[in-house]
Amino acid sequence: MSIVRPDDIDRLLDGAAADPEQNLPYWAELWPSGIALAASIARAPDLVRNARCLELGCGLGVTAAAALRAGADLLATDYAPEALALCRHNCLVNAGRAPRTLHVNWRRPTRLRTAAGQGFPVVLAADVLYERRDVEPLLALVDWLVAPGGLLWLAEPGRPPAAAFLEAATERGWRGAFEEVAGPWPDPNDREVIVRVHRLRRGASRSRPGPLQSSVD
Ligand SMILES: C[S@@+](CC[C@H](N)C(=O)[O-])C[C@H]1O[C@@H](n2cnc3c(N)ncnc32)[C@H](O)[C@@H]1O
Structure with a gap:
């Protein structure tokens, strides 16, 4: 794939200083x-062909482009x-069409x-x-987003918050398996990174949770 990305990360970091959530521009990598x-x-x-899929945190769109190539009906x-x-640009270039997007x-x-x-039957x-x-x-x-019996297809490189999430998800009844991927990755600094790709299924019979408390945009 050919992925366009920003070349001036310092400018993005300067802009992030004013972000109310203090989010760093990780989307640019x-x-x-x-x-x-x-x-x-x-x-x-x-698993995604003709399926309504949603991607959380799409970043530059490498996963989105693969989902569109596979025939997903994607909201990034x-x-x-x-x-x-x-993401829209990179999907157009690599998959021939853009996903719907939501900020x-x-x-x-x-x-x-x-x-x-x-x-959604599938959340990426x-x-x-x-x-x-x-x-x-x-x-x-994810209890809201993934339909009963649906799939949470989650990739993570072993950061502690991911381990906490997976432990809690298992307690809530999510079940699945994972595969380990060791690259190769484009950035030589990532050569030691091992990614786990989890396919987690939400129980088919679980009811959806009640209203969330922090629901104001
Ligand atoms: C580490 S990057 C991963 C990007 C992409 N999925 C990839 O693997 O290349 C995390 C992504 O999550 C997005 N993100 C972080 N916090 C978010 C939030 N509170 N709401 C929505 N997206 C968020 C970032 O903007 C970024 O695109």
Whole structure:
């Protein structure tokens, strides 16, 4: 794939200083998890073909492009509007079409909950669990976003918040398996990174949770 990305990270970092959430511009990097999830989708395209899919934290769109190539009906979401624009561009270049996009903050999930409707059969997420403060919001959110019996296809490179999320998700009844991917990755600094790609199923009979308390965008 050919992925366009910003070349002036310092300017993005300067801009991030004013961000009310103190989010750093991680969207501007190409992460091993996004590449691993894209490869996993390419190996199992039937899981997304013609399926309503949502991606959390799409970044530059490497996973989104793989999902579109496989025939997904994709809604790509991110906190950074610049990420959504580059995701659309990179998908057009690499998959011949762009996903629908939605600007969201998963810590204030009203928009995501509205978009979920009855839930998505497939939710994609690559390297979204790197801050402890996101574990609880994302746990609550996936219960909303993933339809009963649906799939959370999650790639993570072993950060502690991901381990906390996975432990809590198991307690909540999510079940699944994972594969380990050891690269190669485009950035030589990532050579030691091992990504786990999890396919987690939400129990078919579980009812959806009640209203979330932090529901104001
Ligand atoms: C480490 S990057 C991963 C990007 C992409 N999935 C990949 O693997 O290349 C994390 C992504 O999550 C997005 N993100 C971080 N916090 C968010 C929030 N509160 N709401 C929505 N998206 C968020 C970032 O903007 C970024 O695109």
